[in-house]
Amino acid sequence: MILVVLEHDGQRMRKGALEAISRARQLASLGPIAGVVIGENTQAVAQEAAQYLPVVYAAEVGPYTAEKWAEAAHAAVQKSGAKVVIATGSRQSRTWTARLAYRMKAGLLEDTLETSTDSQSIIGTRYSFLNRVTERQQAPLPVVFTAKPNTTPLAEPEGSGTVETLEVRIPAGVEVLERVAEQKKGVSLTEATVVVTGGRGLGSPEAFAGVEELANALGAAVGATRAVVDAGWRPYSEQVGQTGKTVQPNVYIALAVSGAVQHQAGMNKSKYIVAVNKDAEAPIFKVADYGIVGDVHQVLPALIEAAKKLKD
Template sequence: MGEYMILVVLEHDGQRLRKGALEAISRARQLSALGAIAGVVIGENTQAVAQEAAQYLSTVYAAEVGPYTPEKWAEAAYAAAQKSGARVVVASGGRQSRTWTARLAYKMKAGLLEDTLETSTDGQHIIGVRYSFLNRVTEKQKAALPVVFTAKPNTTPLAEPAGSSGVVEALEVGRPPTVEVLERLSEQKKGVSLTEATVVVTGGRGLGSPEAFAGVEELASTLGAAVGATRAVVDAGWRPYSEQVGQTGKTVQPNLYIALAVSGAVQHQAGMNKSKYIVAVNKDAEAPIFKIADYGIVGDVHQVLPALIDAAKKLKD
């Protein structure tokens, strides 16, 4: 049994920590009154990422379990929790974490708080605040220790290095239930990650054709932004599902969200309405997107978009 009270499961891309991992470390530090913090890096070839993580945490476990499956991640996180003695496990929110955190909570006989905006403790419980009702309201939940919780992306400041290097320890992980991976497809995505972007440019069905997304991509590239899409665009096959923003897609919270020919149905708003600034372009003055936009342009997107690209290039110059 270890001496740690909090364990952070560190998300990474195989080479470096992801932004969500640094947010999760920040959340753990906010609860440091409960006790010390350890981390775990799970996957294959974890040593380099674990060494990076040791800049932030005094102890980091490296669990070599091979390619991702929910069962292996849950088993590795459980092994790390057992070795460290942690009663609180923190992870970054997202589609992948949803597939293994419930399994971990079951193993630990712990409460599960998902996609929290902020967390606190009274010493015996973890209190989490999260969005509900399509992000229109917030609700407060309380769970007695032990607790597994995830931090909603882009809601927490990134952790700074601790100032001294920690220790990396290899972690032995038991064999999880047998799962055979028949095929693994990895989409080759260029540009900025949608969930980590500080600027997002999203195109809607009102663009009229998949070819019109060339302008969306150009504006995004000029601004150093990620490209997003509405469900209608994805359903039409114009853009991949990985770019979908909304209730059934990804939730983003950038500093700037530019919605081009996006009507702004409530399901789409659920994925982006907490953006710091929202700029909307739509020919329909009654489009719902204008109700939440900070700046709106009523006009033909095919005329407005080239002007936005030109303005962006001038700013860049």
């Protein structure tokens, strides 16, 4: 049995959940697949998930804590008899998957790019050394692993499954007293197929209006470098890099980004990288597929105009 822990926003499954389902289907030789939706408003999301999976458990445990998610996932493992648990490779998953692996006495493979099985173990590949090296890991069953976002095709619906309510006994521990959700418009950075990132070379926070305009024209997410975030120009949630988010979109557009190795660690596996920088020796050009050496304030309006024409 394979169990997929399905990330959601309280209304719908996230894109990463559909990728995790695809990974499970690739390992179907290990047995049937079930899913579990954990958190709040789980019944509605579970009904959606039942279009993709034959059995979906709905575990209503309230606001997120790592302990609750690990306990609920473990309850689903015990109910289903799963030997493999798959989750999205998100920041949230990193906080509870290790706890689950400990409870299961299982191996843990994080941020896998692809996975396979020899019926006795899971073999996964992942990036290491700032995404410059691909390594192959193997862990005997049982195994918990996460699928790196934007590395797997999205699953398609396959029918109509059943939804079962999963009762979870949550031990006393940390409780969430208040949660403030960041108000963010536009496309999610980690799920976007196109990302437009601005760097310190833009010169001011006001210049990000052009970055946002280009992103809107392309249906893209907005990203930022650490220097921009540290300066208070943009929120941390938009930071791309070693200490921010790792993205792997089809197209990554870097505007006035120098491309330090720490930033490259968060984006250098994008399918196509487009860079605009006035410094022809900027490190970003070493990883860029297409580069424009020029003043970003002159190039950006032309990119926006071209993007709008494509949209029309």
